[in-house]
Amino acid sequence: MSSTQLTAASRERALERLAESATPGRELDVLVIGGGITGAGIALDSAGRGLETAVIEAQDWGAGTSSRSSKLVHGGLRYLQMLDFKLVFEALAERDLLLTEVAPHLVRPVPFLYPLRHRVWERAFVGAGIALYDVLASLRRGKRALPWHRHLSRSDLSEVFPDLDPEAAVGAIEYWDANVDDARYVATLVRTAVGKGAHAASRTQAVELTKDADGRVDGAVLRDLETGRLVRVKARHVISSTGVWTEQSQALAGETGGLRVLASKGIHIVVPRERIRGDAGLILQTKTSVLFVIPWSRYWVIGTTDTPWTQDLVNPTPNARDIEYVLNEANSVLANALTPDDIIGTWAGLRPLLQPGTKDGTASEKISREHTVASPAPGLTVIAGGKFTTYRIMARDAVDFAIGAAAAAERPSPTTSIALVGGGDGWDRGAQTIGRRFGWDQATVDHLLHRYGARIGDIAELCEADEDLSRPLAHAPAYLRAEIAYAVTHEGALHLEDVMHRRTRMAYEYPDEALAALPEVARVVADELGWSPERVDRETRAYTAAVQAVASAARETDDEAAARARAAAPGIAAMSDTP
Structure with missing residues (x-):
């Protein structure tokens, strides 16, 4: 196994290997374009199958949508309203796999309250839906990862969430999902792929997709954005996973077909934890979106919006109306209204909304309601849609599609059993001893554990030096x-x-x-x-x-x-x- 360290030097070595691939007989098996959650997952899936793989990202790892999400790992309650039980089951199974085996140090359980405004019919209706949510989660083999839901009376609710306006709910249902530091998850995923032999280079942009004499995509021209130099790379399979840049990436091959994606902006605000008294998160239905009030370490994360975005894809930003909307929706249920002065941070992210069909009738496989894999040109695989929770499924589907059914059967995806760097059995062992050695309080030890897991020992080594x-x-x-x-x-x-x-x-x-x-x-x-x-x-x-x-x-x-x-x-x- 290779080192899992990502450094400026490892990046240079990756670029050197990419350049070598242009030599006949030295081509890579797979080149992955895009270093968000899905691209990083594809790199791990491919490298884990024993394929020589490189992954590039034009910005920093996860710098686009994958670091600007709601930071949730969840099954998607809203899909139950659409009667899409298969999709919810798949997402819940993935949620629990990440919680228990793949990344227990990065993905953490969190309770949510669904406030009820009507005493009888709503409690029965919503309660049935959340009960089904829990039942679907229990169908996965193994021990349940999260507690069962429970019903709360008005007095129970006032104890669990004192700052909920008494007029906003007659009670609530508490259920469980999970949260994640999305950006750290992506970086850790890339590190895990590198540990399996993948070559990883951030700040490296694909500016052209090249073709052989038969018109098959056989590589790319890359620009090292740190130096400006161009690097030519050859690969048997090129997989593009670039989210809201999907259509621009497809166009690099000189093709007019492919998947169609629109960008939708979602913003979040951050307020101090002490500003809202509550021990669980909130999920609220609004006229235009779902609003989450999420407990996050020392803060609350509140969002999101869902509005079309046609501006710069690199730097989406909240505007005053976005922020006002989120504040107003949160204040509609809070006993003590938040003000703009309470906000200490904001961010905006872009959802890649996959549009029906493909451009020019490109051959594709609608593998899931949430994501699609297509081949706008021979040798090029494109995947779009989906969500953070199901990235591993998307990665598996993309690699299977790229290498073909026969090769996929010979080299099946191994990622159900690959723990990310810092995870695995005993990931929290020894942390307290390290904390005592350096005089860190319990809050600091917990903070480090849920960022580095078993690699808290690496932090200790730096401190000892x-x-x-x-x-x-x-x-x-x-x-x-x-x-x-x-x-x-x-x-x-x-x-x-x-x-x-x-x-x-x-x-x-x-x-x-x-x-x-x-x-x-x-x-x-x-x-x-x-x-x-x-x-x-x-x-x-x-x-x-x-x-x-x-x-x-x-x-x-x-x-x-x-x-x-x-x-x-x-x-x-x-x-x-x-x-």
């Missing part, structure tokens, strides 16, 4: 300095924005996107990457400009104006618009 790394950041004390170093030495962070937004979530957890912590973070990153003072200044200015642009965008009242404001700071190593 440099005692200063065992200290919390002065202006973001939930994080140790060692976590910043680890983001670079093990998790492939190349820029400050990678650390601030995805290896940690401090950009959403501290005011002004944690600008106060930026100088200390920059010093730790600079020490690990050998940055010059000029490089530190450039990275710091780029991050600060992006923070200011996001704040400016949030004051605008429509998407077009917000996108113009956000475009003032495109960021480091921006994606290329032209080949």
